Amino acid sequence: MLEIRNLHARIAEDGTEIIRGLNLTVKAGEVAAIMGPNGSGKSTLSYILSGRSDYEVTEGDILYNGESILELDPSERAAKGIFLAFQYPVEIPGVATMQFLKVALNEQRKFRGEAELSTPDFIRRVKEAAAKLQINPEMLKRPLNVGFSGGEKKRAEILQMALLEPKLCILDETDSGLDIDALKIVSDGVNALRSPDRAVIVITHYQRLLEYIVPDSVHVLYKGQVIKSGDKSLALDLEANGYADIIDAAAA
Amino acid sequence: MAAVQETIDQVALIDVDQYKYGFETTIEMDKAPKGLSEDIIRFISAKKQEPEWMLEWRLDAYERWLTMQEPDWARVDYPKIDFNDIYFYAAPKSTPGPTSIDDVDPELLKVYEKLGIPLREQEILAGVKTSKIAVDAVFDSVSVVTTFKEELKKAGVIFMSISEAVREHPDLVRKYLGSVVPPTDNYYATLNCAVFTDGSFVYIPKGVRCPMELSTYFRINEKGTGQFERTLIIAEEGAYVSYLEGCTAPQRDENQLHAAVVELVALDDAEIKYSTVQNWYPGDKNGKGGIYNFVTKRGDCRGNRSKISWTQVETGSAITWKYPSCILRGDDSRGEFYSIAVSNGYQQIDSGTKMIHLGKNTSSRIVSKGIAAGFSQNTYRGQVSTHRKASNARNFTQCDSLLIGDKCGAHTVPYIEAKNSTAQFEHEATTSKISEDQLFYCLQRGIPTEAAIALIVNGFVKEVIQELPMEFAVEAQKLIGISLEGSVG
Numbered sequence A: 001m002l003e004i005r006n007l008h009a010r011i012a013e014d015g016t017e018i019i020r021g022l023n024l025t026v027k028a029g030e031v032a033a034i035m036g037p038n039g040s041g042k043s044t045l046s047y048i049l050s051g052r053s054d055y056e057v058t059e060g061d062i063l064y065n066g067e068s069i070l071e072l073d074p075s076e077r078a079a080k081g082i083f084l085a086f087q088y089p090v091e092i093p094g095v096a097t098m099q100f101l102k103v104a105l106n107e108q109r110k111f112r113g114e115a116e117l118s119t120p121d122f123i124r125r126v127k128e129a130a131a132k133l134q135i136n137p138e139m140l141k142r143p144l145n146v147g148f149s150g151g152e153k154k155r156a157e158i159l160q161m162a163l164l165e166p167k168l169c170i171l172d173e174t175d176s177g178l179d180i181d182a183l184k185i186v187s188d189g190v191n192a193l194r195s196p197d198r199a200v201i202v203i204t205h206y207q208r209l210l211e212y213i214v215p216d217s218v219h220v221l222y223k224g225q226v227i228k229s230g231d232k233s234l235a236l237d238l239e240a241n242g243y244a245d246i247i248d249a250a251a252a
Numbered sequence B: 001m002a003a004v005q006e007t008i009d010q011v012a013l014i015d016v017d018q019y020k021y022g023f024e025t026t027i028e029m030d031k032a033p034k035g036l037s038e039d040i041i042r043f044i045s046a047k048k049q050e051p052e053w054m055l056e057w058r059l060d061a062y063e064r065w066l067t068m069q070e071p072d073w074a075r076v077d078y079p080k081i082d083f084n085d086i087y088f089y090a091a092p093k094s095t096p097g098p099t100s101i102d103d104v105d106p107e108l109l110k111v112y113e114k115l116g117i118p119l120r121e122q123e124i125l126a127g128v129k130t131s132k133i134a135v136d137a138v139f140d141s142v143s144v145v146t147t148f149k150e151e152l153k154k155a156g157v158i159f160m161s162i163s164e165a166v167r168e169h170p171d172l173v174r175k176y177l178g179s180v181v182p183p184t185d186n187y188y189a190t191l192n193c194a195v196f197t198d199g200s201f202v203y204i205p206k207g208v209r210c211p212m213e214l215s216t217y218f219r220i221n222e223k224g225t226g227q228f229e230r231t232l233i234i235a236e237e238g239a240y241v242s243y244l245e246g247c248t249a250p251q252r253d254e255n256q257l258h259a260a261v262v263e264l265v266a267l268d269d270a271e272i273k274y275s276t277v278q279n280w281y282p283g284d285k286n287g288k289g290g291i292y293n294f295v296t297k298r299g300d301c302r303g304n305r306s307k308i309s310w311t312q313v314e315t316g317s318a319i320t321w322k323y324p325s326c327i328l329r330g331d332d333s334r335g336e337f338y339s340i341a342v343s344n345g346y347q348q349i350d351s352g353t354k355m356i357h358l359g360k361n362t363s364s365r366i367v368s369k370g371i372a373a374g375f376s377q378n379t380y381r382g383q384v385s386t387h388r389k390a391s392n393a394r395n396f397t398q399c400d401s402l403l404i405g406d407k408c409g410a411h412t413v414p415y416i417e418a419k420n421s422t423a424q425f426e427h428e429a430t431t432s433k434i435s436e437d438q439l440f441y442c443l444q445r446g447i448p449t450e451a452a453i454a455l456i457v458n459g460f461v462k463e464v465i466q467e468l469p470m471e472f473a474v475e476a477q478k479l480i481g482i483s484l485e486g487s488v489g
């Protein structure tokens, strides 16, 4: 589903290279975890996958379902099924969460040549998805992310994901700022979306999340490269021993 | 009003550049020669079969105007207006004045149909979730038709063109005309007094709640014409009325002048809610053409516990010079000003309000949302003052500006003057930009740039949109989106 080949990317403004020859393949149905120390380029990778213009790809390619997406703008990528749950969800003052969801859903449908969803249909879908994530319907009337607690923001991200039904889900530190109960709810939400035609990339620092969302593969990102890949035991190993050994081994 | 919601769709079909109302209509016109003189004023007055006092009033104003200077304090810049190159009177030939709808030139009806204005009462009534709205349509210099007259009459409400009112209700007009904006007030207002051609007149008798929204649509059609409308609204003791005003003009290369005067009078316990969606042609993307909109709007809270509320959505005009104001004369009276001013391209807006606290325990509230894009300049200019005797005056002002791009400007110029120590004034101002983070977040959810900007901007102005009557709110939101098209490269 996703194939990243020898990707090099830099910050457009000052030319600093952040991603330095990154290779990664994620198959349909797979859950891949990306781990790595702070500042290694995990969030940057998620932005580049979703097409943020602050970064320039200088070398390599990103194939999504076999086709390069480098020329697509972010909204086209989104409509084609790439979803990013932000590490820091953005506040949109004055725009009710419900309204935002409706615009997003209908814009994606329009792009794909599908008819707009009727309002009752839409409301029913939102309410169902919200209930599963134990989101109070009152919250949907509030402006998106404005005054939401950390946990509410993360839940709202997963709610959007559930509604938009993307094919490639990228979760950037969705577990940060969640207490254990919220973590379970969010993980259940993600697990419910697991399906043979959908891939999930989970970016996290902690093994804890991976106990609930059990990954098929684990990749260690360091200085803009994947320096080690393995199965879920790699995460346990990192938890016990830290990154130092792996980083040293890669440098050697 | 279903028909208003359709306005955008219908007009979208007429695909003209960015400005979607820019079609011109070929209707035979009856025009006075270009330029301004005593003779022209006599001509206008005679055309309208006005009584002698009305002509005298106009001529006095004209004499006064000749001695006045064009103001230059606003933050707008334009070449000198040649008042001898303007037609001061143009009327569709087939309609010398208001008539029953059946007598109106079908071509003219088509124009309003294109604009989505529900002139035909049966059409309005046929609309499914339609609330009833009475419409007065002003085409260039004359009012062509007013709807729902009979029904309003039953309630005792007078709603007609001002020309008609001058003839039919001379006592009321004489009593109130110029009592809020005196003929000597300012250059454009004085000019308006001399040459005003038409507009609406509303009178709500004591204790009556007007049974429907009243609305006027203004359209400048004829090339080189100025539009000088005059609106006068009087709410007697305990009366209530909500009045809506909509404006459009076709796309033209040269600038056209629009200089209106609106006067509101609210007596004891009366309330007037005045909403405007102004969409005059703003000029093309290089700043060519567009309407010069120099307007004087003022409400007089003459009675105790009276209330006047202005809500405006300004998206059009090349230049806007406009300060809807409230004189809080009655004790415990209240004035409100809610404004959204969107500028794009080379538009220049200098707009705001004046709240003049004269009575005791008066309060006012100002919420202004300015959005500047392209190469435009957007200035909020507001004055809040209290008279020496106006004890316990309160004002809250909130002025927010949003910038889109880095070639536009937003400016806030507040004047505050408190001559009474019990006054409590609060002023908050912010300037922000649509952040890259917000934009990217929306894009990532599949919302394309222009829709994302429309969404973010509509969130920014929400507080004001909520003040609009429902039917107008939908139209206004779409208009804001349309006006900002092309604002981000």
Ligand SMILES: Nc1ncnc2c1ncn2[C@@H]1O[C@H](COP(=O)(O)OP(=O)(O)O)[C@@H](O)[C@H]1O
Pocket (backbone or CB within 6 Å): A011, A018, A036, A037, A038, A039, A040, A041, A042, A043, A044, A045, A054
């Ligand atoms: N837009 C940017 N401007 C400046 N520095 C950036 C930008 N984006 C990323 N960086 C830098 O790139 C490195 C990787 O950041 P990031 O991808 O956020 O790391 P991670 O998510 O793995 O903690 C950091 O040093 C960060 O400061």
Ligand SMILES: [Mg+2]
Pocket (backbone or CB within 6 Å): A042, A043, A044, A087, A172, A173
């Ligand atoms: Mg990060």
